[in-house]
Amino acid sequence: MKLALRLLATPWIWSFVGALLVFLATIIFTGGVGAGGIVTAALSLAIFSVIVGVGQMFVITLGPGNVDLSLPANIGLASAVAMKTMDGNDALVAVGLAAALGTGMAIGIANYALIRVLRIPPIIATLSSSFIILSIDISYGRGLQIKPPPGFANFTNVQILGIPLLALIVVLFTVLAGIALQRMVYGRSVLAVGQNMRAAWLAGIRVERVRFFTYVLSGALGAIDGALLAGYFRGASVDIGNEYLLTSIAVVVIGGTSVAGGKANVPGIWGASLFLVLLLTMLNTFGVSPGLRLVLTGLIIVGVITAAGGQKALR
Amino acid sequence: MTALAEAGRFPARSQNVARALRAVLPALSLILVLLGIAWLNPRAISYLGFNLMLNLAIPIALATLAQMFVITVNELDLSIGPFVSFVGCVTATMLRDSPLLGVGVLLVCIAIYAGLGALIHLRRLPSIVVTLGMSFVWQGAAILLLPKPGGRPPDWLLALMGWKPPLVPFPIIAAIVIAAVAYFGLMRTSYGAVLRGAGGNEQAIGRAGWSLLKIKVVMFGLAGVFGVLSGLALIGTTTSGDANIGNGYTLLSIAGVILGGGEFVGGRVSPIGAVIGALTLALAASPLLTFMHIPPDWQVGANGAILIVVLAARVLISRREARR
Numbered sequence: 220m221k222l223a224l225r226l227l228a229t230p231w232i233w234s235f236v237g238a239l240l241v242f243l244a245t246i247i248f249t250g251g252v253g254a255g256g257i258v259t260a261a262l263s264l265a266i267f268s269v270i271v272g273v274g275q276m277f278v279i280t281l282g283p284g285n286v287d288l289s290l291p292a293n294i295g296l297a298s299a300v301a302m303k304t305m306d307g308n309d310a311l312v313a314v315g316l317a318a319a320l321g322t323g324m325a326i327g328i329a330n331y332a333l334i335r336v337l338r339i340p341p342i343i344a345t346l347s348s349s350f351i352i353l354s355i356d357i358s359y360g361r362g363l364q365i366k367p368p369p370g371f372a373n374f375t376n377v378q379i380l381g382i383p384l385l386a387l388i389v390v391l392f393t394v395l396a397g398i399a400l401q402r403m404v405y406g407r408s409v410l411a412v413g414q415n416m417r418a419a420w421l422a423g424i425r426v427e428r429v430r431f432f433t434y435v436l437s438g439a440l441g442a443i444d445g446a447l448l449a450g451y452f453r454g455a456s457v458d459i460g461n462e463y464l465l466t467s468i469a470v471v472v473i474g475g476t477s478v479a480g481g482k483a484n485v486p487g488i489w490g491a492s493l494f495l496v497l498l499l500t501m502l503n504t505f506g507v508s509p510g511l512r513l514v515l516t517g518l519i520i521v522g523v524i525t526a527a528g529g530q531k532a533l534r
Numbered sequence: 535m536t537a538l539a540e541a542g543r544f545p546a547r548s549q550n551v552a553r554a555l556r557a558v559l560p561a562l563s564l565i566l567v568l569l570g571i572a573w574l575n576p577r578a579i580s581y582l583g584f585n586l587m588l589n590l591a592i593p594i595a596l597a598t599l600a601q602m603f604v605i606t607v608n609e610l611d612l613s614i615g616p617f618v619s620f621v622g623c624v625t626a627t628m629l630r631d632s633p634l635l636g637v638g639v640l641l642v643c644i645a646i647y648a649g650l651g652a653l654i655h656l657r658r659l660p661s662i663v664v665t666l667g668m669s670f671v672w673q674g675a676a677i678l679l680l681p682k683p684g685g686r687p688p689d690w691l692l693a694l695m696g697w698k699p700p701l702v703p704f705p706i707i708a709a710i711v712i713a714a715v716a717y718f719g720l721m722r723t724s725y726g727a728v729l730r731g732a733g734g735n736e737q738a739i740g741r742a743g744w745s746l747l748k749i750k751v752v753m754f755g756l757a758g759v760f761g762v763l764s765g766l767a768l769i770g771t772t773t774s775g776d777a778n779i780g781n782g783y784t785l786l787s788i789a790g791v792i793l794g795g796g797e798f799v800g801g802r803v804s805p806i807g808a809v810i811g812a813l814t815l816a817l818a819a820s821p822l823l824t825f826m827h828i829p830p831d832w833q834v835g836a837n838g839a840i841l842i843v844v845l846a847a848r849v850l851i852s853r854r855e856a857r858r
Contacts, residue, residue, distance in 0.1 A: 284798045288785070337846040343792050346785055347838040347845075354835025465612075469666055478660040510681070513674025520667030524659055 230475025230482075234490030237473075237523050238497050245501040255381055261496045262386040263376075263451070267444055268492035269389055271463050272470040273396045274440035276488060277433045278341075279471055282413040282480035287434065289345040290441045290467050292352035293326050294460025297445030299356055302365035302455040309370035316446055323442025326352060327435035334434070335427065356457050367450045375450035385447065390489075397485035409433060413480030466495065473524065494523075560794045560807040563844045564814045567822060574825035581703055588705035589695070589771050591816035593618065595709055596764035597783040598790035598812040599716050599805060600757040605791050606720070606733045606803045607753045609654065609661035613669035614761055614787055617643070618780030620676040621765025626685030626775025633688065640762050647758025651750040669784070676777040683776040687769045695770030708767075709809055716805035729753060733801020789841065790815050814844065 226232050242261075246254050271290050278287045297319040305315035326348065333344035366372075377384040400406035408429045411419040420426045444463070449455040472478055473494065474487025498519060502512045571587075572579050578587060597614055604611040621643065629636030650668065654661050697704050720726040731739045732749045740746050764783070769775055792798075793814060794807030818840040828836045 333842060337842065338849045339842065339845045340792055340798065342798075343789050343841065343845065346789065347841040350838025350841070351835040354832045354838075357834075358831040465666055465669070468662065472660055472663045472666075478662050508678070510674045510677035513670045513677065515674075517667045517670030517672075517674065520670065521664055524663045524667070525653065525657055 229484075231484050231487030231490055233523065233526070234474050234487050234494050238490055238494035241494060241497045241501050245497065245504050248501075248504055257497070257500055259378060259381050259383065261493055261500060263383045264496045265489070265492040266383070266386050266389040267448055267451075268463065268466050268470050268495065269393060269488055270440050270444040270447070271467040272474070272488040272492060273393065273485065274437035275467040276471045276474075276476050276483050276485070277400075277409055278437045279468075279476060279478060280409050280413045280480050280483040281430060281433055282416060283478075285341045285413075285430075285480065286468065287330065287345050287437045287441075288342060288464065289326060289330055289349040289352060290437070291460035291462075291464045292349035292356065293323055293438060293441035294445035294448065294463060295455075295457050296326075296352050296356040296359070297322050297442035298449035298455035298459050299360040299365065299457075301442075301446035302367055302449050303359075305368050305371065307366055307368050309368040312368055312371045315371075316443070319442045319446040320439055323438040323440070323445075324435050325438070326441070327438025328431075330438065331431050331434040335430070353457070360455065360457060365449075365455050367453060367455075371450045372453050375447055385451075393485050393489060400483060400485060405429070405432065410481055410483065413482070415481075469495065469520065473520070557795070557804065557807065559848045560804070560810040560814070563793060563848060564810050564817075566844060566847060567814050567817045567840075571817065571822055571825060574822070578821065578825065581701075584703040584706060585698070587817060587821040588703065588709075588813065590768075591813045592695075592705055592708050592712075593764045593768035593771065593780070594783065594786055594790065594816050595712055595809045595812035596760050596767055597780070597787045598794070598808045599712065600760035600764060601787035602716075602791045602794075602796060602803050602805065602808045603720075603753045603756040603760065604661070605788075605796055605798060606730055606801050607750060608733050608736075608799050608801070609750075609753075610788070610798070611665045611757060612662060612784055613665040613672055614757070614764075615781045615784035616669045616672035616676065617647075617758075617761045618765045618768060618783050619777055620672040620679070621762050622769045622779050623676045623680040623685070623775045623777060625687050625691070625766055625769040627680060629691075630686055630688045644755060644758035644762060647761070648751045648755035651752075651754025652747060654754075655747050655750040673777070673781070680775050680777050683774060685775040687766075687773065687775075691766060691770040692773065695767060709813060713806045713809040716809070720803075720805055730801040730803070733799070733803075786812075786815055793841075793844065815841075818844070 242257070245257060271294070275287055275290065278285050300322045301315040301319035303315075304318040305311045330341075330345050330348050333339050333348060334341050337344070339347070367375075375385055379387070398406075400409070408419070408424045411422065411424055412426050412429055416426060441460075445455075445460060448459050452459065470488050470491040473491035474484065474489075476483040476487065498516060499512075502515055507515065568579070577583060597618055600614055601611055621640065624636055624639050624643075627636075628639060650664060653659065654664055695704075699707060720729065728739060728744050729749055729752065732744070732746060732753075736746060739749070765780065768780060772779065790812040791803065791808050792811070794804055794809070794811030796803040796808060819837055822840065823833050823836050826836070
């Protein structure tokens, strides 16, 4: 009972409850048919939101105004860079991933430079840089659908007893991210900066170094996501990351991380990602039209956040 | 950090300088872009030229003001773009075919916006998530209403947006009127000061006896009103509707407010600056690029670069001013 109460008080539990309810609604509608398949598909798709969500979470936790709007463009460019470097050759997979990672980190560094050197608010800085990245991607990719190497494409689709291998790896990654957030100096510094930048600075935290690492981390995670997406969907494209602009923010906030910064949690990102993917699956199963699907998605998001309640007053 | 340290050293003076700069810098950005256009194509600086270049700036300016009202009370509206799209679809269909129903729907939209303000305040919800959810709702409703681009706005709207007054182009008159109305309402009335105060120190305003609920409702309601006006102006200019027509306005409006000298927290906003910021963005977005002969691949990128240059120029100026 005590455990149950404590669970209910955690900010991230609601996203899992939501995911479960949506899943049950789908299963009841299909009469239990294809439940396993739905779980497998949901896990396969949710990991992409989880990866960018973790990057976005660290950025948002830095405090008000901090957000990375360049993730979609970053994902698009990194997917093209990865696929072009791999060139359909399994021997070059590692090189391609490294190239994508380099691209993402360069984007992170550029974002930070705009924020720090030119003092542009992060929202506008990452928005402007996303425009430039988009142009680079358009002219670099030339609209060609570049196929991934067969080995890499298979790797992103491998399942063990119905559970995608990639999902297991991402679970491991999120465990590490959770440890980094709550138990390591870096994570604690991010939380401290988000709670009060000046106090963190006075306490001896190297605020600017923390911010720099966070934007580079977000860039790197976006790039990895881009490469994996290109493998999973068997091809890179300019708009492959488009939906992750809103999704990356949504999974972070629905997952119980405070938009005001300074308060974050990793498990919620999993819950929220599964919730959003399962919600889409449910509405598709019900066979609703695209317009109605959007309306219902929106209403359910608003409903869930209203039911879960907002942050408690600080004072 | 350095800004804080500087403020600590010369409290009164640097505050005055900062206030003056907030007012002047947006205008400087606009002049910078206008000079660029004049240099590249002198013929654009004419009655006809301004009419063509600025006709899409009016809906952007209105959407930017809508966003500004929300930002004043430390919230953010991620749904304004799809909302403008939806209003546009209503304008291009219902408002022409059955005006009463159309007006009714638009009024309900404004009521929904005001209701969101109440919901966000009462349940202490993060506005980003609520408006994110609403952006899906408006987008979906727009698609349901107008699955394919088309429709036509009522004739009075076409006549208004196509009006060609003597000497001064209509978009410039409209921009001045819009900026003046917002300026006097928010900056020069006593309740306007209370509204901004709620962004600066919510608790103080609450303890002084003002209803914070009412303030949030008023601000979100105003955002709804200006969002509706933006949708009307947009469809009056483009003459047909599209479910995605206003989607870019979410980010444009935020950029316009910031470009205009507004800040995300603290109730520090400038209506005149926001309108000028919106005009700057509208001019930088397409006319300037067309005159620069930028290849299509790089148009979006050039847009981003101009945004960065304009903002960087502001920082350089404000740093020099602060040092003096």
